[in-house]
Amino acid sequence: MKQSDQDKKSNCQATQLPENAEGKDACTFLEKWIPEILGAGSFAAPLAIERAHRIPSGRPKPNAPPRALLIKFLNYKDKTKVMLAAYEKGKIHFDKHHIMFFHDVAKETDKKCRAYDGVKARCRHMGLRYGIQYPSSFRVTHDGNSHLFTSPTDVHTFLEKIKERPRD
Structure with missing residues (x-):
């Protein structure tokens, strides 16, 4: 069981x-x-x-x-x-x-969380605050705003967008 x-x-x-x-x-x-x-x-x-x-x-x-x-x-x-x-x-x-x-946590939840391992490394490299929000969402803080994602692909897309924008 x-x-x-x-x-x-x-x-x-x-x-x-x-x-x-x-x-x-x-x-x-x-x-x-x-x-x-x-x-x-x-x-x-x-x-x-x-x-x-x-x-x-x-x-x-x-x-x-x-x-x-x-x-x-x-x-x-x-x-x-x-x-x-x-x-x-x-x-x-x-x-x-x-x-x-x-x-x-359950094996399925752990697997979902581990799917974010690649974006965690990118966030660290970019100096962004991030974390897993139970059960398996990913939160990134950029310019004082929190962004919540439900898939690693969405996080990758977001990181590409902010990488391309010039910082003030």
Whole structure:
């Protein structure tokens, strides 16, 4: 059975955590490690993690980045606290690895968002602010105005237009 975005509200991903850092029991590791790394003051009660596991794609090659660790919290409030604490902390490290937390979304939504990867690079190159607006729209800020797009082709067309116009 497929899991929809609605079902994934209490899921998140931890990326760049070295393979096997969690040992044999990922839930116990995360329930202890997350408050340590994000600050125990952010969590009045102990975290309750229903399950946690690596993305099931086989072991990565020696120089490949580690697989993401998928985390399913027992309740949505714990996930919200973790995401907020991670955002407020900024840089999170584990043995010199920069760890990032992301909301987990359905495969279809992730695929739609990844379609914008090429235009993200162009926006960075042009010095434009941009971002994905859930579930899969792309927002670009140019000259103080926000523009919302629903396809990478529309973003490419817009970037071509503004590239051709002379700046004041």
